[in-house]
Amino acid sequence: MNGLPDMISRKDLRHRLVMLFEHAPDVNNQNRPTPFVELIIGVNGAGKTTTIGKLANRYKKSGKSVLLGAGDTFRAAAIEQLSTWAAKIDVPIVKTKQGHDSSAVAYDAISSAAARNIDHVIIDTAGRLQTQTNLNHELKKIVKVCGKAANGAPHQKLMILDGTQGNTAIAQARAFDEMVGIDGIIVTKLDGTAKGGALFSISNQLELPIFYVGIGEKQDDLIEFSPDAFVDSLLDGIYQEEEK
Ligand code: GDP
Numbered sequence: 001m002n003g004l005p006d007m008i009s010r011k012d013l014r015h016r017l018v019m020l021f022e023h024a025p026d027v028n029n030q031n032r033p034t035p036f037v038e039l040i041i042g043v044n045g046a047g048k049t050t051t052i053g054k055l056a057n058r059y060k061k062s063g064k065s066v067l068l069g070a071g072d073t074f075r076a077a078a079i080e081q082l083s084t085w086a087a088k089i090d091v092p093i094v095k096t097k098q099g100h101d102s103s104a105v106a107y108d109a110i111s112s113a114a115a116r117n118i119d120h121v122i123i124d125t126a127g128r129l130q131t132q133t134n135l136n137h138e139l140k141k142i143v144k145v146c147g148k149a150a151n152g153a154p155h156q157k158l159m160i161l162d163g164t165q166g167n168t169a170i171a172q173a174r175a176f177d178e179m180v181g182i183d184g185i186i187v188t189k190l191d192g193t194a195k196g197g198a199l200f201s202i203s204n205q206l207e208l209p210i211f212y213v214g215i216g217e218k219q220d221d222l223i224e225f226s227p228d229a230f231v232d233s234l235l236d237g238i239y240q241e242e243e244k
Pocket residue numbers: 042043044045046047048049050051081127188189190191213214215216217221
């Protein structure tokens with residue numbers, strides 16, 4: 001016996017592992033309304049702001065126009081940090097003062113994008129408020145107001161999860177999913193291959209698609225998640241070349 005290769009063929013194991021990611025995303029759907037509105041959800045520190053910057057950079061690089069909405073009005077630092085990202089990648093941002101109504105920011109961001117024919121609106125949301133009830137209320141309100149600003153908006157609610165947080169991250173996603181419904185996950189801080197295992201439990205337990213993976217703090221450190229490519233890279237470490 002020589003470990004896994006003797007117990008199961010690469011092909012069979014690949015099939016089983018890829019099956020764990022059965023909720024495959026469709027991140028490149030061409031039939032998107034303009035503006036396509038995304039709400040970014042998650043607890044503070046998970047990497048929301050950084051991921052918004054990376055996503056905006058990605059859309060811009062693919063030739064699309066982007067506008068950001070600084071919807072975490074609870075923290076002044078969140079507004080400042082998002083403004084820094086907007087300046088860095090040179091995209092417009094709609095913001096207000098700390099403590100002002102986040103739903104108004106969302107509404108203005110969407111209206112402004114619609115008037116300027118901008119392709120993507122990415123809206124930050126609060127990760128924490130005074131109480132869980134307030135947070136629940138605020139997120140529900142922001143979702144409702146987005147729908148008033150544009151038909152069907154928000155078109156996607158993406159949850160940002162810190163990939164180093166294990167079960168805590170999964171519990172957070174469940175809580176936010178119950179509040180407003182989550183369409184997909186972005187897992188951050190997966191720099192280095194060793195942490196990739198978290199993706200199996202996140203996908204399997206939440207039954208939600210993983211859209212992207214964050215692999216660093218820079219604007220290009222966001223990769224589209226591909227179950228096939230991910231599983232292949234794992235298997236390359238286990239199986240010899242001739243067994244492919
Ligand atoms: P927020 O509070 O959810 O908005 O989180 P931030 O975007 O401010 O991120 C929190 C910290 O995590 C910052 O220091 C980021 O630079 C860092 N961070 C975010 N994404 C990644 C990632 O994919 N890899 C690494 N190494 N750090 C990240």
